[in-house]
Amino acid sequence: MKFSSRTTTWTVALLSVVVMTTASACGGGSGGDPAENGKVSIVFAYWGSDARQKLTEEVIKKFEAKNPTIDVEGDFSSWDSYYEKIATKVAANDAPDVMSIEIRGLSEYAGRGALADLSGKVPAADLDQQVLASGQIKGKQYAVPTGVNAFSMVANPAALEKAKKELPEDTSWTWDQWAGLAKEISATGSGVTGAEYNFNPAFLQIYAAQRGEKFYDGNKIGMSAETVKSWWAIHQKLIETKGSPDAAKSAEIGSTGPEQSLLGTNAGAMGMWWSNQLNALTKSSGQEMTLLRMPKAEGATTGGMFLQPAMFYTASAKSEHPAEAAKLIDFLVNDPDAAATLLSDRGLPTNAKVLAAVKDKLPAVDQKTLTFIEEVKSELSPIQAPPKGALEMEDILQRNSEEVLFGKATPDAAAQKFLSEANAAIAG
Template identity: 80%
Template sequence: MSLGSRKKMWTVAFLTAAVMTTASACGGGSGGDGGGSGDKVKIVFSYWGSDARQKLTEQALKKFEEKNPTIDVEGDFSNWDSYYEKLATKVAANDAPDVMSIEIRGLSEYAGRGALADLAGKVPSADLDQQVLSSGQVEGKQYAVPTGVNAFSMLANPSVLEKSKQKLPDDKTWTWDQWINLAKQISAGGGGAMGAEYNPNPAWLQIFAAQRGEKFYDGNKIGLSVDTIKAWWNISQQLIAAKAAPEPAKSAELLTAGPEQSLLATNAGAMGMWWSNQLNALSKASGQELELLRMPREKGAPSAGMFLQPAMYYTASAKSEHSAEAAKLIDFLVNDPDAASILLSDRGLPTNSKVLAAVKDKLPPVDQRTLAFIDEIKGELSPITAPPKGALQMEDILKRNTDEVLFGKTTPDAGAQKFLSEANAAIAG
């Protein structure tokens, strides 16, 4: 996702809003007309994703309307690339959707701008995983309820490994050096597949840094050292030099094409890093039974660095004219087995223990394996908290500076210094 600078995004949003406001009704996304037709109240629910997610969401919203005949829900769907620009413009124009999907990187941003309602006491949460629920808090207020959980993990295709005469590693003990060497052996094994592929997600760097005793975010500053950033880049540099991962230009092309066109999904690669809830889509695309693995570790690392993170959150507009109905929709999405039976693991595995128990047997085999994997590693995972404002820009900043290093446009030392400068500026606002 390319958002540009946070300040620029909101500046554009407010300028656009200034034009829109003269023609728009005030209030949160329901048109200000009392909502809907007849005695019905209309609320708007915004979210992003694939066509498959849109179909599942529409089914879930239809079920909610059946159970709540006085409420109409209008789904406001966007693709990922345009979601936050669109949402920022609506929030700036006081026309925010009543219920908004937000990822953890955007939580402090929107809460800090007064855009989100405090949901404490409004959405039942006794049966939700309390540690995961606490990640939806900013300055002690419960602005967000997690949709479900996942973990950033290594995915592997055993069939591709076998063709290259290699076996799945012992993910309880493997190191980054062992992963690099395995990727090299796969690429050189004559099976026609690449050993690994690049993913610019900051979660990878966050895990790597934690293994070295560093935090990605240390309060309102970046906690990474230059040495850690350089060591992290060196992993990709080694893979590229050994032709065990695609050249930077090819990686950029694959990232633009999306997960379903990744090397792993097209059986042209053996290993890649993805969120655990993406196992289903990647498995379907590949037609193979893919395996979830723990991330490799730094040799001697005291911590795995992996963490359990909400796939996304449900939040409510602070300016919604129908806050009770908005809370009722969020309650349905996280606490009703009927919703979970439709959505399954699309937004991560349910965090409501009773709901998960009710739908566990309905989960497809792939999701059953995701659940088993999360259960197996849960004791190794670190708690997660919402990062500071500016985190929405971090993937863009990290990818841009990584590209400059991997394409040879700058040195790792200069690139690391530039990344830290830009990242800290983004947090400062």
Template identity: 65%
Template structure:
């Protein structure tokens, strides 16, 4: 639920827009303050953190009033696309890497080159916000797609944490089955999801790229092998069935099996560790994802959690740039956000807050350091990349629920995905 402040500011912004009928974010009644609209998605805990950061920025910049436009993840891009199409884009927008090329290609984003101080940012990560040589986005922080494990749940079922440097997908399925069987019937060994990052890692272990020269580089055989992992989990009761997993996924992160102590394993981004541990009330462990027995590449990759961008249509460009600069360069902002949007890529900010990081964030930092040499470079998806999650989810649900055969689903998925990339 939105806080009273955010709700009130949204209402004020809506009235201002109705009055001026257009794409800017007009001032308040007295004209003394600039209203800066800022869109982002996430959980309730992220909303609270973000409002604290907004308050800190407003205190340092009393002539700027930041209006937080918050939504859950499933509805975020639909809402943002509608606003951008109507020339009503927020001044500062949070965009995931999959949508970066698409929004930059539409001319919706401002080139931030020279507008935000990037001197202390990791140059390799910063490059992930560049499209066609222009810096359209600034990464919020970095993370990796990893396995979260509840050690207490695993041991209660008479099992042990796996060696994540050597475990395989078959061992993951087998261990999940044993944990479910060793429990009281209320706990599953694992939950699964259809995140494109998971498929990217799985495909890389088979020597394939998700994107290859503007097309999908994954073969039908790899898709079918990937789906077979879900089928094995369901058939062995290592995970809930497709219908129950659909309900869990729709309920959001805080109702996941890991967050509610009803599951031992779950795949999530490393920056989500803190929120998941808080929801569960238990210590959680980050692990590498399993590998195929003959894989020479672990497939895991470093990725910005998301990016800060500014609207090319903003009437308050200078203020938008100032807010982004604060978010990425100010130690106070870093000390509030911690690893919620990935660990800071600003070396000075990270050094300033390192000792203040709570245990979950300390673990995230240690984990990232331990796997850094194994990670592949960041890849910016081509236009149409933002549609991949929905396409992948629809066909994967059809396969796991038995509504479509893997052969048919693989053929149609690749056709639809490549059509989306072709525009």
């Protein structure tokens, strides 16, 4: 997923959450006392597309049918406005009872007392325990994964065929080979650009792992300046060889989602996306897409890829209806009826029994995603929630990356500036 620059706003707004300790609890957005009809009302906040909103409304109706004493108000927002709105509500002590968040925000929210500990409140025995652990901070289960995905290379076989190129052997290809293939595709005159790059920290995290380094090492950055500069060199090579659009066009494309990407508009052959975005890319392009392993750095002994929750369900620590909030989360992750509606929209289910129950109902593109995840799962590293301040990381990384690619800063100077800014963001 492409992340929004509004995450900085979220971080700033969250700083005011500390005032909650001096304010009276006012009900986690649930409206306080039960409604006049005797029902309890809770609020469920989430972001996404119109398609996700429709699916979520359907799954809420199913939950209410099974739990007639609970009304759920869906609080839907677009991606661009979601975090700013949630941060404001949390800071005002009026957080939704159930909130969707991504892994970058988990430490921030949990560390400021905004989230309830769900340990023992949401049944978790059938969930993937490795993935479940990613929702823990200091031994407490503050978040439950909605589903899983992996940051991967996506290719359009038809575009490669048009350029008279074959799909690469993804178990052994290197970044140089990827860039070379992209150059060759762009040079064929087929009207298709070989590749598009992006500044998602997941890309750099994978690349750093291939070089034996960690993106985060506690409350500091674990990468060397040489690794960051080497990573930028991949982007520079793509631009110089016309394997990708120039810096300005790439920046323009990078501010959009999968539907407006080169792959999504049939203007590109390869790009990096989360595996659960294969569906959106397929629908927008009208083409069958293929998931591939990420290329490796020369001499790498690990691919560096990791299994990550698509997002989390969390409950407000201030909710006046914690049992009902936990019951909704339980339904969303453990009930086959919920999974039959949501399918892979929030990642493939982490509940093995639920996944088995809906596996045959998954559309062909989701079956492809499942097959890929199962194929590479043994190669994927576990993931831990990054430290507080990680919400700012993409803005910091993109800003410094663009300074390099637009020629405004040397890689040496930009690498030192990136590391200094990144370390400052997560120091506390």
